[in-house]
Amino acid sequence: MKKYNILIAIMLSAIQGMTQEGARQSFHFPDVNGYQVLKADLHTHSVFSDGMVWPSLRVEEAWREGLDIIAITEHIEYRPNKADVNGDHNRSFAIAKEQADKAGILVIPGSEITRKMPPGHFNALFITDANKLEVPDWKEAFREARRQGAFIFWNHPGWKAQQPDSARWMPEHQMLFDSGYMEGIEIANYEEWYPSALRWALNRNLTLLGNSDIHGAIYQQYEVHKGKHRPITLIFAKNSTLTEIHEALKQRRTAVLFDGMVIGREEWLTPMIKSTIEVNPYPSASTESRITMVLENKSDLDVMLYPTPQSIAKGVIYPVAIPARSKVLLSLRLKDDEMKAMPSHTVQMTVKDWYTKENTTLTMDLTFKR
Ligand SMILES: [Zn+2]
Ligand SMILES: [Zn+2]
Structure with a gap:
């Protein structure tokens, strides 16, 4: 044991230092x-x-x-x-x-x-x-x-x-x-x-x-x-x-x-946003009148989603920020019994700063299902 300690001491003394570069x-x-x-x-x-x-x-x-x-x-x-x-x-x-x-x-x-x-x-x-x-x-x-x-x-x-x-x-x-x-x-x-x-x-x-x-x-x-x-x-x-x-x-x-x-091009940005933002059900937070999903950003780029005018008309008004490499929970609140009975609901969002043409931002469908 003692010999071993001496050996380590000798080895350490041979190192001049360590710097992060x-x-x-x-x-x-x-x-x-x-x-x-x-x-x-x-x-x-x-x-x-x-x-x-x-x-x-x-x-x-x-x-x-x-x-x-x-x-x-x-x-x-x-x-x-x-x-x-x-x-x-x-x-x-x-x-x-x-x-x-x-x-x-x-x-x-x-x-x-x-x-x-x-x-x-x-x-x-x-x-x-x-x-x-x-x-x-x-x-x-x-x-x-x-x-x-x-x-x-x-x-x-x-x-x-x-x-x-x-x-x-x-x-x-x-x-x-x-x-x-x-x-x-x-x-x-x-x-x-x-x-x-x-x-x-x-x-x-x-x-x-x-x-x-x-x-x-x-x-x-x-x-x-x-x-x-x-x-x-x-x-x-x-x-x-x-x-x-x-x-x-x-x-x-x-x-x-x-x-x-x-x-x-849309043909590349659409699959790219799908692989960047993974959307999965989060049943533990869902209730009869609310469906909760977890949105996971799997990239190192912050992503921001805004509801399209069509979604705003349906009552979805808030933007969603999904920082790089993080998960956020998103709930859709359902008003009437007819809505509650439907198996899934799709909300259209635009992806901020993702452009398919000069003045056209990419849109993506967020599907809420139990
Ligand atoms: Zn040049
Ligand atoms: Zn040059």
């Missing part, structure tokens, strides 16, 4: 239609173009924020740090990938084809050699990206520096769309979101994307330590591999998280 935020959504909900930022810069940080820091920031995927998308045509940072167009991805492999998140190789309007800036993801995109003719850059099997999307279409009057869909964009080169569009970038881009995306069946386009350190732009997030593309994928993420993007299986809003 931060944490990874919990940022979870339950699976939707059997797909994982992956959190991605598919537009970031480092010192290898005009960013202010080293590529490995991009990975570290993303890991801490709870993201699963980032893309490093340096400008091909704009490299103001080139005299000091002289790696080629593939170097920043290689550095980020080494860090990401250690951290257990994914980095997608990409580049920002950075041309004046039209056509403007586009990200090409899943490329195999960014150096080959450095060509004089912008059309040839798109052709080369496509030869490499890229997924290509239009960046910040409402960016005032390139379209000061209003976001416009120009003949060059139509050409890129018709030829199948443009498969997605950023409806949110940095601090802006673009309703016109959302309309274009829904009308033309483009993949919806929301990304940070971060150049500085993430904490300079977003209060991540307070649980706030950069714009994020939610990807509904079979698993977290490059192949499945590419497939999900091609199949338009995304939604966008921007400044507390969830923006996406």
Whole structure:
């Protein structure tokens, strides 16, 4: 026994100390239609173009924020740090990938084809050699990206520096769309979101994307330590591999998280709210004239429900707050005998800040049953 104590003392004296070095935020959504909900930022810069940080820091920031995927998308045509940072167009991805492999998140190789309007800036993801995109003719850059099997999307279409009057869909964009080169569009970038881009995306069946386009350190732009997030593309994928993420993007299986809003197609937000808010009977609090349900928020996002005008007319007037990872009880009081005899009652609610179109919030049915 004494020998054992001495051994522990020797072992302890070999340790210099222990420090906590931060944490990874919990940022979870339950699976939707059997797909994982992956959190991605598919537009970031480092010192290898005009960013202010080293590529490995991009990975570290993303890991801490709870993201699963980032893309490093340096400008091909704009490299103001080139005299000091002289790696080629593939170097920043290689550095980020080494860090990401250690951290257990994914980095997608990409580049920002950075041309004046039209056509403007586009990200090409899943490329195999960014150096080959450095060509004089912008059309040839798109052709080369496509030869490499890229997924290509239009960046910040409402960016005032390139379209000061209003976001416009120009003949060059139509050409890129018709030829199948443009498969997605950023409806949110940095601090802006673009309703016109959302309309274009829904009308033309483009993949919806929301990304940070971060150049500085993430904490300079977003209060991540307070649980706030950069714009994020939610990807509904079979698993977290490059192949499945590419497939999900091609199949338009995304939604966008921007400044507390969830923006996406109804076909994805409806199953997403169903898996986020689980509704079950709570018989112990139910009586003949009252049905009580327990609503469980299984995500890390606060959810607020408001009665629709139709529900207000029926006497349901109060909103329901379901904080992240919590359960709330909700009772429906029934007036007459006819109502009490019915096996179930459905109340329609709108989900605050979940948008399926520019001015349309998602609605969900809350079914009360014993
Ligand atoms: Zn850009
Ligand atoms: Zn950019």
